[in-house]
Amino acid sequence: MKRFLLVLFLWCSHVNAQSEPLRFEPPLTITTAANGVFIHLDASGRRSIAVSGNVVGVVWEDNRSGKPGIYIAYYLPDKSGFTQPEKISLQSSAYEPVIMALDEQRFLAAWEEDEHVWLRVLSPSKKGDVVSIGQAPAKQISVAADNRGNTGAVWSGGPPRNEHIYYSDLKANAYTVLVSPPQLVDTSNDKDVQSYPVLAFSEPGKIVAWEDRRHGHTRIFSAFAPKGQPFQRYQPLNEFDASPNPELGKGSGAMRPVLASNNSQLAVAAWMDKRNWQSGYDVFAAVSENGGAGFGGNEQVQDMFGENVPQWHAAAALHGKDGIAAVAWDDTRNENSDVFYSLRTQGKWSDDYELTGATGPGHQSHPSIVFDGQGRLHVVWLDNAGGHISLRYARSLR
Amino acid sequence: MRYLILIALLFADIAFADPPDNYPFLSFDSGLQQAQQEKKHIFVYFGRYGCGFCAKTNIESFSDPELKKRYVKNYILVYADAESGNRLTLPSGERLTEAELGAQLNVFATPVFLYLDMNGEVLFRAPGFKTVEEFVEFDRYIQEGHYKTKSINEFLSKR
Numbered sequence: 001m002k003r004f005l006l007v008l009f010l011w012c013s014h015v016n017a018q019s020e021p022l023r024f025e026p027p028l029t030i031t032t033a034a035n036g037v038f039i040h041l042d043a044s045g046r047r048s049i050a051v052s053g054n055v056v057g058v059v060w061e062d063n064r065s066g067k068p069g070i071y072i073a074y075y076l077p078d079k080s081g082f083t084q085p086e087k088i089s090l091q092s093s094a095y096e097p098v099i100m101a102l103d104e105q106r107f108l109a110a111w112e113e114d115e116h117v118w119l120r121v122l123s124p125s126k127k128g129d130v131v132s133i134g135q136a137p138a139k140q141i142s143v144a145a146d147n148r149g150n151t152g153a154v155w156s157g158g159p160p161r162n163e164h165i166y167y168s169d170l171k172a173n174a175y176t177v178l179v180s181p182p183q184l185v186d187t188s189n190d191k192d193v194q195s196y197p198v199l200a201f202s203e204p205g206k207i208v209a210w211e212d213r214r215h216g217h218t219r220i221f222s223a224f225a226p227k228g229q230p231f232q233r234y235q236p237l238n239e240f241d242a243s244p245n246p247e248l249g250k251g252s253g254a255m256r257p258v259l260a261s262n263n264s265q266l267a268v269a270a271w272m273d274k275r276n277w278q279s280g281y282d283v284f285a286a287v288s289e290n291g292g293a294g295f296g297g298n299e300q301v302q303d304m305f306g307e308n309v310p311q312w313h314a315a316a317a318l319h320g321k322d323g324i325a326a327v328a329w330d331d332t333r334n335e336n337s338d339v340f341y342s343l344r345t346q347g348k349w350s351d352d353y354e355l356t357g358a359t360g361p362g363h364q365s366h367p368s369i370v371f372d373g374q375g376r377l378h379v380v381w382l383d384n385a386g387g388h389i390s391l392r393y394a395r396s397l398r
Numbered sequence: 399m400r401y402l403i404l405i406a407l408l409f410a411d412i413a414f415a416d417p418p419d420n421y422p423f424l425s426f427d428s429g430l431q432q433a434q435q436e437k438k439h440i441f442v443y444f445g446r447y448g449c450g451f452c453a454k455t456n457i458e459s460f461s462d463p464e465l466k467k468r469y470v471k472n473y474i475l476v477y478a479d480a481e482s483g484n485r486l487t488l489p490s491g492e493r494l495t496e497a498e499l500g501a502q503l504n505v506f507a508t509p510v511f512l513y514l515d516m517n518g519e520v521l522f523r524a525p526g527f528k529t530v531e532e533f534v535e536f537d538r539y540i541q542e543g544h545y546k547t548k549s550i551n552e553f554l555s556k557r
Contacts, residue, residue: 042494
């Protein structure tokens with residue numbers, strides 16, 4: 001009897017630790033590409049969607065004008081679909097846009113164009129001036145803001161094979177962006193190529209994560225700056241055991257870090273990690289409970305059913321109130337590419353859930369996710385049905 | 399002397415895991431253009447920074463002068479870094495990064511060697527470390543036109 005009760009208790013504990021899958025509203029199509037047009041969701045930090053109040057903003061790059069340009073569309077509370085796409089970049093080819101919510105239905109968008117990185121405050125009713133930040137060449141910009149008025153940007157600047165990560169404080173006054181002088185995030189002397197940075201604010205400071213090649217292979221590093229102070233020394237985020245087999249090289253690869261914070265003490269970093277290289281990239285994560293000053297051990301996000309196929313395009317979000325982390329990605333465990341997500345509650349990652357509307361025939365990929373203030377998860381992704389590419393959106397009911 | 403060259407290659411390649419020295423590797427889009435002009439097949443080497451098997455292939459296989467002569471003569475050579483944000487343009491007009499190209503082609507463990515026709519269609523893929531002899535057989539499969547009638551496994555089993 002005791003044994004039965006023990007098993008029952010353990011089973012109940014397991015069930016309680018498992019999150020239920022989210023229920024989603026029917027997906028919407030934001031835009032569909034004409035023949036010869038290609039839509040990309042490839043922001044550094046995978047922040048292509050943001051929610052300000054009850055307005056959703058989505059940014060992407062496509063070549064509908066004949067060259068790559070940056071577009072935005074809004075989902076307004078009293079409308080049944082998204083607004084028509086508006087171009088927000090300048091006249092040259094532009095790439096890798098990101099978006100972050102400001103207050104009062106405003107958004108801060110950033111992108112790369114003409115070897116510079118650019119910023120612009122936007123809302124459904126107005127577009128601010130375009131502002132350049134840092135020196136050329138610069139690329140892979142990512143922006144973040146919190147509910148205490150902190151706003152900042154990180155990007156990769158410098159000539160090829162000598163790129164390093166820079167940070168600037170930003171101030172968005174109405175539709176004007178003021179940029180503070182850029183500073184190097186990592187001032188160590190042994191720097192090598194650094195790329196694909198992402199930024200988050202927490203209660204005690206700010207966190208930056210990036211790809212770093214100083215160890216002879218690509219690793220994920222992070223650095224923390226306590227409020228009002230410079231960035232502290234970098235920390236490796238992705239754990240790995242130096243291989244005893246020289247044929248495996250300096251080490252396995254890891255790439256494209258993403259970060260999310262609940263504006264308090266909790267932060268989650270995720271990335272694609274090839275430590276189990278036979279099946280390509282897995283999604284790994286690390287969680288900080290001190291606002292990013294330090295991260296806990298690495299956690300594999302996807303479940304065992306995703307182990308035999310590579311995972312791509314990991315994105316992360318964190319719900320402030322509940323401290324629920326979500327990570328989404330795409331993989332081909334169902335033969336064609338589908339979007340999956342996992343929720344982290346009570347210190348454990350859930351089973352993998354298929355994102356309703358982003359599975360089945362066709363190729364669903366490149367998710368970007370964000371929680372709103374009510375804890376609803378908003379998702380955008382690409383849907384490629386036989387070469388016809390659509391940008392799709394769904395919102396959870398939670 | 400050969401020993402010294404091998405040591406030099408070892409250090410150079412482990413440091414950067416780039417394509418082997420003194421091969422005329424091009425970016426993917428430049429290679430596609432050149433293949434159209436020269437009506438040649440394309441050999442794509444997908445590597446990764448710090449990739450040990452890439453370095454091993456460079457040292458043990460691509461250091462062979464006869465293999466180099468054969469591949470430089472028969473192919474437009476392309477190198478892509480599977481983690482790179484370097485941009486390229488596909489024949490469709492799509493602009494994307496080398497890493498995204500790798501995702502589209504499901505390149506998830508490096509090295510991966512792709513043999514393409516001059517239009518960029520994949521004829522077959524060879525993942526992992528390959529010896530000089532294997533590269534020679536792959537070249538025969540392509541240059542003698544066996545790929546039109548047989549899979550690579552059928553070709554290799556009936557040699």
